[in-house]
Amino acid sequence: MARSTEGGFAGFWKAVSNPQAVAALKLTLIASLVVVAINAVAGTLIAWVLVRDQFRGKGVVNSLIDLPFALPTIVAGLTLLALYGPKGPLGVNLAFSRAAVVLALLFVTLPFVVRAVQPLLLDLDREMEEAAESLGATQPVVFRRIVLPTLMPAILAGSGLGFARAVGEFGSLVLLTGNIPFKTQAASVLIFSQVESGDVTGAAAVSVVLLLLSFVTLLGIGRLAQSTLRHDG
Amino acid sequence: MGRLAARGVALSYLALLVGVPVGLVFYRAFEKGAGHLWESITTPEAQHAFWLTCVMVAIAVPLNTVFGVLCGLVLVRQRFRGRALLSAAIDLPFAVSPVVIGLALILVYGNRGWLGGWLTQHGIQVIFAPLGMVLATIFVSLPFVVREVVPVLRELGTDQEQAATTLGATPLQSFLRITLPAIRWGVAYGVVLTTARALGEFGAVSVVSGKLAGRTETLTLQVEERFQAFDVTGAYAAAVVLALMALVTLLAMNAIKPKEAS
Numbered sequence: 001m002a003r004s005t006e007g008g009f010a011g012f013w014k015a016v017s018n019p020q021a022v023a024a025l026k027l028t029l030i031a032s033l034v035v036v037a038i039n040a041v042a043g044t045l046i047a048w049v050l051v052r053d054q055f056r057g058k059g060v061v062n063s064l065i066d067l068p069f070a071l072p073t074i075v076a077g078l079t080l081l082a083l084y085g086p087k088g089p090l091g092v093n094l095a096f097s098r099a100a101v102v103l104a105l106l107f108v109t110l111p112f113v114v115r116a117v118q119p120l121l122l123d124l125d126r127e128m129e130e131a132a133e134s135l136g137a138t139q140p141v142v143f144r145r146i147v148l149p150t151l152m153p154a155i156l157a158g159s160g161l162g163f164a165r166a167v168g169e170f171g172s173l174v175l176l177t178g179n180i181p182f183k184t185q186a187a188s189v190l191i192f193s194q195v196e197s198g199d200v201t202g203a204a205a206v207s208v209v210l211l212l213l214s215f216v217t218l219l220g221i222g223r224l225a226q227s228t229l230r231h232d233g
Numbered sequence: 234m235g236r237l238a239a240r241g242v243a244l245s246y247l248a249l250l251v252g253v254p255v256g257l258v259f260y261r262a263f264e265k266g267a268g269h270l271w272e273s274i275t276t277p278e279a280q281h282a283f284w285l286t287c288v289m290v291a292i293a294v295p296l297n298t299v300f301g302v303l304c305g306l307v308l309v310r311q312r313f314r315g316r317a318l319l320s321a322a323i324d325l326p327f328a329v330s331p332v333v334i335g336l337a338l339i340l341v342y343g344n345r346g347w348l349g350g351w352l353t354q355h356g357i358q359v360i361f362a363p364l365g366m367v368l369a370t371i372f373v374s375l376p377f378v379v380r381e382v383v384p385v386l387r388e389l390g391t392d393q394e395q396a397a398t399t400l401g402a403t404p405l406q407s408f409l410r411i412t413l414p415a416i417r418w419g420v421a422y423g424v425v426l427t428t429a430r431a432l433g434e435f436g437a438v439s440v441v442s443g444k445l446a447g448r449t450e451t452l453t454l455q456v457e458e459r460f461q462a463f464d465v466t467g468a469y470a471a472a473v474v475l476a477l478m479a480l481v482t483l484l485a486m487n488a489i490k491p492k493e494a495s
Contacts, residue, residue, distance in 0.1 A: 042246055049243040053236060061244065063487050067251055069426075070479040070486070072433025074453045075472045078460065079254035082261055082469075089257070107250055161327075168330025170436035171453070175460055188330045188436070195336055195440055204340065207333040214328060 015205035020181050021190065025209060027101065028187040032166035035105040036159045043113025044155055050114070051121040068110045073171025076107050081176050096178035101186060104172040109162035116158030117151055124150060160221040167214045258476065262469040273470035278447050282455040283474065285363065286432060289451060293370040293431045298424055301378025302416070308379070309386040324380075326373050334372050335440025338365060361443030366451070369437035374430040378423030385419035386412075422489050429482040433475065 015021065050062055068076060080103055084094040094100045124147065132142045170188040177184040179193065187210050194203035262270055273279065308320055326334065342359035343349045352359060359365040389412070397407040413420075435453040442449040444458060452475050460468035 042243075045239060046243045046247065049240050053240050055240060061247065063483060064247060064251055066483055066486060067255065067479070070429045070433075070483040071255070072435060072453050072456075072475050072479065074435045074456045075258070075433070075475050075479070078456060078468060078472045079258045082257040083254040103250075107254075110250065164328050168328070168333065170330060170332045171433075174435075174457060188332045191330070191332045191336065192436070192440065195332075195339065200336070200339065200343075203336055207330070207336060210330060210333065211328075 011201065012205050012208075015202040016209055018202075020185070021187075021202075021206050021209075023182045024185050024187045024190040025206070025213070027098070027185070028167055028210070029213060031098070031101045031105055031186070032163055034102055035109060035166050036163045038102075038106060039109055039113045039162050040155050040159050043110070043158060044117055044151065047114045047117035047121055051118060065111050065114050068108050073108060073169070074174065077104060077172040077175040080104060080107060080172070085176075095176060096180060096184055098184055100176045100178075101173060101184055104176050105166045105169055108169055108172050109165050112162035112165070113155060113158035116154040116161075120151055120154045156221055156224055160217075163217055163221070164214045167210060167217075255476065258469055258472055262466070262473040265466060269466070270470050270473070273467050274474055278450065279455065279471065281447050282450050282452045282471070285366075285450065286452045288363070289367060289370045289434075289438075290428055290431045292367050293374055294424060294427050296371055297374055297427050298378050298420065300375070301382055301423055301427075302413075302420060304379045305382035305386050305416075306412075308383055310391070323376050326375050331369075331373055331434065331436030332440055335369055335437040338368055338372070338437070338441050342368070360441050361445070361449065363449060365441040366438045366449060369441050370431050370434050373434050373437050374427045377426040377430065378420060381419045381423035381426070382416055385416045389415050418489060422486070425482055425485045425489060429479060429486075432478050432482070 046065070050058065050065075071079075080100075081095060082088065083090060084092055084100070084103060086093050086095055094103060128146050129142050132146055133139075137145070168188055169186075170192065173179075173186055173189055177186070177189070179185050179189050181190075185193075187206060191203045191206050191210070194200075194206065274283075304319075304323065308316065308323075339346060339360055341347050341349075342352065342365060344353065344360070346360075349360070357364070359368065393411050393415075394407045397411055398404075402410070433453060435457070438451060439454060439457070442451075442454060444450060444454055446455075446458065450458065452471055456468050456471045456475065459465075459471060
């Protein structure tokens with residue numbers, strides 16, 4: 001990565017501050033944050049249903065969660081394109097839009113929060129919840145005051161892993177987003193096209209910013225997780 | 234929120250995001266008949282891509298398994314300066330974009346890279362050749378075995394091995410007879426994850442491959458190439474081959490998981 005400084009700091013700054021790079025980095029950051037927020041809610045809900053609810057076919061649904069880890073990312077992009085692309089049976093065409101970026105990232109990061117929260121929910125003692133309910137607490141109150149604080153560290157840890165994955169994701173975006181500069185071109189896709197056109201220095205510069213971005217966010221999430229732990233004690 | 238409502242929302246979310254799209258790809262691949270599908274996945278290029286993918290897996294998985302077990306032993310059993318650094322370095326491929334990994338390989342092994350000049354003089358081509366793709370695959374699938382083995386080793390402790398040593402076992406004997414059987418499910422789960430990742434790697438391999446059809450094209454690269462060449466049915470066919478391989482790894486994951494827990 002030392003190559004990124006080949007043209008001196010001025011060269012690095014020029015490569016990073018060019019409008020296309022700024023737009024791509026901004027899109028990656030915002031889309032990843034949106035995806036993390038959706039995952040935190042949807043992932044917790046899915047884990048809750050998988051642990052506390054009983055229904056037929058639960059085993060199948062449970063193994064479906066791991067599919068995004070097992071499925072190659074390029075295939076993930078193609079599958080989403082089959083349903084949400086121009087010839088999709090729903091009549092919804094998200095291809096080449098910013099919504100497609102979010103959709104692809106949601107697919108590949110699905111397992112992180114679910115798999116982080118699930119074991120904690122399994123271990124959670126029901127007695128506390130029952131005690132609260134017998135004292136007249138409504139279900140939402142029990143969830144907010146008792147369940148959620150216990151799950152928070154796991155939700156944050158899963159979100160952190162999901163964020164790191166979302167920031168660097170490439171394969172699922174290639175076919176689905178169309179790689180349109182200033183609109184749907186994410187940072188990793190920009191780096192790829194820079195490498196292909198021979199601009200290795202520019203690609204290295206954007207890579208450094210991308211690495212810093214995910215590093216800083218992970219640090220922040222780590223801090224947040226620690227502070228929730230302290231609240232407990 | 235009621236129980237039924239929660240179930241409904243969670244299941245529809247999963248269906249719309251994962252279930253229906255994956256099912257649709259299978260439907261689309263078989264749309265023109267099984268004969269058409271078979272033709273599409275047995276062209277010379279497709280066969281080459283399939284074998285190249287298998288070669289990548291066959292090289293990366295054993296190497297990363299041996300490395301993973303050794304590295305796990307070092308991380309758990311030995312105290313030395315820079316241990317935390319080593320642990321963080323092993324996790325690097327999880328935190329870094331595959332494209333950046335490919336770029337790093339070009340910076341080191343490319344024509345103008347640090348080792349590139351020396352390698353070219355000796356007639357070894359890494360970038361735009363299968364060798365570079367193997368390196369990329371090894372790199373991205375590096376952490377899985379280590380990450381599965383470390384917690385198991387930590388829990389295992391060294392009591393049994395010490396007992397074996399006092400009874401006269403050599404270090405190799407105690408490793409083969411005691412340590413390895415104790416960590417086998419952890420290793421197996423790590424191998425399954427490594428295989429899934431090696432099969433499906435796209436970004437890093439794509440950067441270093443040069444995408445020469447019939448030479449440096451794996452199955453994942455073929456999906457993209459066919460799609461960009463407007464051979465959508467062909468792309469679905471190659472994707473189905475990959476999806477089936479993924480399904481097999483998923484089944485292996487599920488088969489191993491409960492045994493690991495018990």
